[in-house]
Amino acid sequence: MKILELKNISKSFGAIHALENVDLDINPGEALGLMGDNGAGKSTLVKIVAGNFSPTNGEIFVAGKKTSISNPLEARNHGIEIVYQDLKLCNNLTASANVFLGREINSGFGFFSRLKHTAMNDRAAELFGELQSETRPHDVVERMSGGQRQAVALARTRLSDPKIVLLDEPTAAISIRQVAGILARIKQLKETGHAVILVSHRMMDVFEVCDRVAVLRRGNKIADKPIANTNPEEVTGLITGALEKA
Amino acid sequence: MFSYNRLLFLIDHLIWGILVLVFVFFIFQSEYFLTERNISNILTAAAVLGVLVAGQTFVLISGNFDLSTESTLGLAALVGIWLIVPAGPTTFGGGIFMNPYLSIICSLSMGALIGYIIGCLITYGNMHNFIVTLAALLVIRGLMMAFTEGAPVSGFNNPSADVFYWLGHEKAFKLPGLGKISVAVLATGLVYIVCHLILKHHKFGRELYAIGGNRDAAEALGINVNRRIRQVYMLSGLLAALGGWMLAGRVVSIQSNLGETFIFTVFAGAVIGGVSLQGGRGTMLGALGGVLLLSTIDRGLNLMQVSVFWIKVIQGSVILVAMLIDAQRVRLKELSIIATSEKK
Incomplete structure (x- = not known):
């Protein structure tokens, strides 16, 4: 059973369509890499799952049940934990x-x-x-x-014991030695049956720990395939637009 | 052994050292300084200021300002007395003859309500707290003047005003060396204990520090930031009204300029006590130290018969020195961060 399912998610800010009809799902014990260039809609998608934004259209299912996530506390109560890109720490x-x-x-x-x-x-x-x-x-x-x-x-x-852990660019601001630690941590989460969504720019990281990769471009999901069936060159092409579709 | 951490600890608690130094200085300057009467005067003067600084400390820690408290204090005192005294000349009251306990409840709730309205304007209206509270400062003061048409409302010789005198004037008990401790001093002490507990040991205080430190993070972690800000202004308004009650009992007759320009001293007390204007830093204990230092300096200079004009100059300089020390604290902190990260 899918632990998290997003169906037809759209989000517009006035005339700007940040996301258009995006479907995404993930199983327990699976790691999904979410990739895309700047402005592709990754952050918007993260914020919708985290409860910071509500989608303009579309539905969210957690463990098969339709849910609305209207604030960060609700997301936590549904078993979704987020590590934000800027970490959200109080100095x-x-x-x-x-x-x-x-x-x-x-x-x-x-x-x-x-x-x-x-x-x-x-x-x-x-x-x-x-x-x-x-x-x-x-x-x-x-x-x-x-x-x-x-x-x-x-x-x-x-x-808490979360069902889904979403990491937004966890390796962007740390040393190489520490990156290995984070990747080990993601593998450990997978082994203990957690679903992991890794938002990252770093191809290496995604190919090392993820089972599946989804690519966003200009608010649309243009690819979603197992890591085994693709390679970094293809994903790079998809991100930049050199390849139209997978 | 030299260590940045030790130096930082010293600077963080410098206020108490300075307070002792200033105290000793005045003892040598005036034979009247160490009298029970004078000590009791210092504490009583610190009481009203202390209540306002406590409210302001909450607001500052959450990363906001509240300039309006001096006007709220004035209006609360005015309304409290106006509700209980007869109308017409000499007293200029409302002629309502309200039960004095009820009038105090009215005046305190009015303070909280003013704070709540300010909080709503800031959070729902999306306006900057500095401007909103500046406007409130003027509006409330103006209301006070329009309401009384400049006449002083007086509770003099009125038995109903006893409740006000009790908090403002009454001596609770005598302590050897400290003189007669007034009810106002006790009340302020109690306020500080409760505020300290809230700030240090309650979820509410922890969340205020978080909001002042990184508002964005607080929001992302599910803290209802806007609600907390409304509550903080409510608390500040309530404490300002409490200060108004104290002051009403002390001055007997409420002029429509009661409390005017008090806000500068309030900010000075908080800042000298180590409460940061950038939000997220400061303690109730430090704020209390700032309040005591200011009132000690004020009384001491008075006893030395320094002219009022020079007292202002000296108070201004004390604020500057406090800010200078604070700037060094920030610099030292950065140095110590570099030092610790290079050790690794």
Whole structure:
């Protein structure tokens, strides 16, 4: 069964059609590479799945059930976790505060509730350990390297047990050594039955970890084929428009 | 051993060191400085300022400004007294003779409502907070003047005004060395404890820091940013009205310019206490330090019989020095980031 299905998704901003009738689906344990040039509609698609935008037209099914995702919290509740391109970190807060942002552990209710600092720090330390990162929960994000910042953003996706993990350009801003770590992490997610959508410019990364690649061009999906049946040259041609269709 | 982190820690808590230094300086300058009466005066002067700075600290941490609180304070004080005193000359009240407790509830809710309206204008109207609160500052002050036609509303010799005097004037108990502690000082202390708990140990405070630090991220992670901003302005308006209640009990007769130009001191207190105008940084404890420093300097200079004009010059300089220290803090932080990343 498909864990996530997008049917006929369109999104317009006034006269600009960012997406036109895009269909996309993904199975549990599968990694899908989503590629396209700048302005092809990748970010718009990510934001629709994340609940930042609602589509102008079209339907979204999560685990076969028709759903509407009208805000980021709803996306999380449906088991969709996003790692954004710019990581969405608050520089003024500690690593642990960033991991738990919007999902803090509280004791008590409503006005009389209280943040459980120790519980959150301990859990964050565990998560950083699992990610094999040296990040410490008390450190302020402002003073972290690119890799540590990435670890904080990744740790967020592990708070719940998500069904779908969407990574938007995760390897764009980090060192080569750390790229290997991210790719290993994606493989690990696949093995544990998670669906992974990898939005990336880097052909190498997509061909290393993904099972399938979908290409967007000017708001339309022009290709969607297994990695085994294609090659980097063909995908490059599709992205640039040298090849009209796959 | 030299370490940037240690230096940063020192600068972050510098306010308390400066406060002690200034205190000792004034002790040597005036024999009256270390009297119970003077200490009690410093604390009482800090009480009203403190309540406004607490409200402003929330607003600043969320990355916004609230210039309107001085007018809200004035209007809340005016309405509170106007509702309980007779109409006509000498008092110029509304002649409604409302129950004083009810009038305080009215005045506090009015403060919160003003804040809420400002918050709505900013979030639903998509307007810049600086301009909206600047306009509110003028509108509310204008309303106050139009409403009273410039006549002072007075609660003098009116038994109903006792509730106002209780908060403004009454002494709660005597502490050795600190003199008589007034109810106002106790109330402000309580306000700071509650505000500190909210900021440090409640989800609400954590979210304000996040909004001030990176609004975009806060939104993406599902925090209802606009709602929080409306709540923050509501809180600021409510605290301003509380300050109005305190001040009404102290000045007896409310002029239509009550609280005017107070906002400069409020911002100075917050900034000196280390609350960043860029949002996302600052603590209630620091803000309290800023408030105490300002009122200590004010009282001390008064006792030294420094002219009012020079007091303004000195207050302005204190703000400049605070900003200078803050700029060094930012520079040091950058240096320490470079230092730690090169170690790896």
